[in-house]
Amino acid sequence: MRLQTVFFHINLLIKIYSGTTIISAHHKPEADGKFGNQTNDETMFSISIAECNMRCSLNSRCVSFFYNSLTKLCILHSNPFTYTVIPNLGTGWKLYVTRDRTGRCPDNFFFYRQLDFCYQFRPTIQAAYISCPLGKLQRIDTEEKQNYTMKITADIELVYNAAICIQGKNTGTGWKFLDGTLMTYSNWGWNQPFKNSNQLRMIRWKNYVWATTSDTVNCSYLCEYP
Numbered sequence: 001m002r003l004q005t006v007f008f009h010i011n012l013l014i015k016i017y018s019g020t021t022i023i024s025a026h027h028k029p030e031a032d033g034k035f036g037n038q039t040n041d042e043t044m045f046s047i048s049i050a051e052c053n054m055r056c057s058l059n060s061r062c063v064s065f066f067y068n069s070l071t072k073l074c075i076l077h078s079n080p081f082t083y084t085v086i087p088n089l090g091t092g093w094k095l096y097v098t099r100d101r102t103g104r105c106p107d108n109f110f111f112y113r114q115l116d117f118c119y120q121f122r123p124t125i126q127a128a129y130i131s132c133p134l135g136k137l138q139r140i141d142t143e144e145k146q147n148y149t150m151k152i153t154a155d156i157e158l159v160y161n162a163a164i165c166i167q168g169k170n171t172g173t174g175w176k177f178l179d180g181t182l183m184t185y186s187n188w189g190w191n192q193p194f195k196n197s198n199q200l201r202m203i204r205w206k207n208y209v210w211a212t213t214s215d216t217v218n219c220s221y222l223c224e225y226p
């Protein structure tokens with residue numbers, strides 16, 4: 001047995017012994033027979049779904065995993081594959097999407113531990129009616145969060161073909177988040193920000209650059225918690 005494998009099993013035993021449950025994994029039957037291995041974060045052999053799940057819980061970038069019970073391959077991903085097309089077909093593959101079990105996120109939110117980001121996708125609506133019953137509209141304050149949002153919404157236009165609204169407004173004193181904090185990261189498109197505005201959105205078909213808009217336009221969005 002390789003040392004790495006020994007360490008893994010020790011880790012597994014410690015987890016079981018201490019009874020910590022960080023995440024739970026949920027099978028998505030509609031994705032049976034599909035898998036993604038292009039932009040995966042980590043691929044390995046695992047003797048069982050439980051071991052693959054444990055590997056996922058040990059990787060702060062893991063939000064979902066593909067497991068193949070025939071080949072014992074386990075592929076960890078940061079993407080929940082809600083609004084992205086799964087690229088490959090193959091026998092024996094099943095997709096498991098995780099949920100937080102530490103109490104950090106509400107039920108039905110995904111948890112990207114790497115960015116401490118609890119989020120939920122929401123349907124297209126007029127920006128003025130954006131509603132996050134738990135938490136608030138997504139804020140993007142780093143390039144890493146911008147990139148992650150691009151990744152998880154890569155094919156969202158197949159379901160919601162509108163721009164994606166994010167936090168940010170300028171009523172004359174600079175671009176600020178809803179809590180009044182000045183925004184220090186931005187990804188403005190050409191000739192933007194065009195004007196002071198109540199609403200910011202990411203234009204997917206222009207590589208997710210930011211544009212100002214009024215709150216009478218339609219957009220889809222993510223809510224984050226808290």
Ligand SMILES: *[C@@H]1O[C@H](CO)[C@@H](O)[C@H](O)[C@H]1NC(C)=O
Pocket residue numbers: 037038088090
């Ligand atoms: C991904 O899987 C496909 C289909 O099995 C295979 O042809 C391809 O080589 C794999 N790519 C990588 C990067 O492993």
Ligand SMILES: *[C@@H]1O[C@H](CO)[C@@H](O)[C@H](O)[C@H]1NC(C)=O
Pocket residue numbers: 124125126218
């Ligand atoms: C805005 O979204 C609503 C709800 O999805 C839809 O009924 C309406 O047609 C959309 N309006 C435009 C201009 O796309």
Ligand SMILES: *[C@@H]1O[C@H](CO)[C@@H](O)[C@H](O)[C@H]1NC(C)=O
Pocket residue numbers: 143144147
């Ligand atoms: C974000 O993505 C771009 C394009 O792929 C890449 O060049 C950049 O390094 C990424 N930034 C971070 C912080 O990951």
